Amino acid sequence: MSAACVVLLRSGMALLVRRGDADVWELPCGAIRAGETASSAAVRILREDFGFEAGPATELTRAGELIGVLVSGGAGELKPVRHAAMSWVESRRILERPLTAECAPIARVLAEHRRRERYKGTHPRSFGEKYKELAGDPLAAAKAAARGSTPAGAHLSVMKAEILEALSPLSGATVLDCTLGWGGHAEALARSAGPEGRVICLDRDGEELERTRRRLDAAGVAVVARQSDYADAPSVLESLGVDGVNALLADLGVSSMQLDRPERGMSFKADGPLDMRMDRSRGITAAQWLERVSRVELAEAFSRYGDEPDAEKVAAALSALAAAGRSPRTTAELAAAVAAAKGLPPRALRKKDASSRHPAARVFQAVRIAVNAERDSLARFLAVLPRLLRPGGRAALLTFHSGEERLVDAALSAQTDAGFWRNPRAAPRKPSPEEVRLNPRARSARLWTEVRA
Ligand SMILES: C[S@@+](CC[C@H](N)C(=O)[O-])C[C@H]1O[C@@H](n2cnc3c(N)ncnc32)[C@H](O)[C@@H]1O
Structure with missing residues (x-):
């Protein structure tokens, strides 16, 4: 799979490059390396092929399928290293250029895209006016990412590469994702587990669970999704006839989609009824x-x-x-x-x-x-955690604040002393500075990993 980077300017101009003399153009692209996401690959490709420090990338998807990554302008000058020529084109006229087959689907999306009428005031009246990405505006999403915000309505999965590394090998594995959310981790876990694997996903939020189920279906990612508190994971596994899993992820807390929907009342970002229930x-x-x-x-x-x-x-x-x-x-x-x-x-x-x-x-x-009685759920979940895993099974837990850290640390320490976990305890890992730059919501994440004895 390769990542195509769509470099877009505010004016709607997109960057095209040409390799040889033939009049065939492409969007900057290259292979995604092991451990990279499409977005981080796009940022690297721009740095290596153009000496250009791009802003954070936003994955551009249609019907659940990844079709490219949008990279807004960044620091430095674009200097093609491996290309014969580069050219800017108005995105709505991009299909008038002869394009490589690989880039044509992304180009079609860009060409179809119409900018919403620009809001001219300084005080947006509605959440939709302020967060245009909610209306599916990819330019607005790219701009939000460039500001260092998560585009509204999406969720950037935290420490994805580190989690895959900690939970691997996954081929053919039975995996439990206790917190499906937007499904970014589940999708990566399902791809690693392959057609022989099985990914069971839980979330207590039935509304987002349904959206994610549809998104993953459309992307051809097969998971079994159930609305449940992760503290009740043992009964869900039992109902599915699963006697322990090989790998388990719990990405604690709240998703960006929950925070970004004013009607959920979870965020100070927009006015909404004070609800906050997951x-x-x-x-x-x-x-x-x-x-x-x-x-x-x-x-x-x-x-x-x-x-x-x-x-x-x-x-x-x-x-x-x-x-x-x-x-x-x-x-x-x-x-x-x-x-x-x-x-x-x-x-x-x-x-x-x-x-x-x-x-x-x-x-x-x-x-x-x-x-949401989150501490209660977490304490009950931690108490059953070792028995959710088969011997040799791996667990990865992502915490986001000191209250969660204290509970997880105490439970894992006691369980290590009781012989449930194989390794001597190691300090939790932190996200890389690069990830924090691209996704400030990751800054307080800590990744705790264990292997079942
Ligand atoms: C940080 S998000 C997960 C994001 C996900 N890993 C991804 O890649 O998109 C946390 C999710 O956990 C869910 N959640 C929180 N507490 C839960 C609980 N006790 N049981 C099940 N799900 C819970 C939330 O509804 C939310 O969707």
């Missing part, structure tokens, strides 16, 4: 939870689940609002209440870039963890 068919919403819990419980949740330094102050302010019947009902109201409790002006709520922390981020994380 499974909207059960349990109470975040708004109801905030109304019901005491100041002491709030403060404890903020400091235990969010490491919030102003836990007491924010808890006092929120419980005073609840007592006055003015508890926050929307994400914007919660963010504003947190800012006011911290003595910050409303403008502090406007996030400057993808790598800075929003003042309400820790409180939002803590409320989400409490509403």
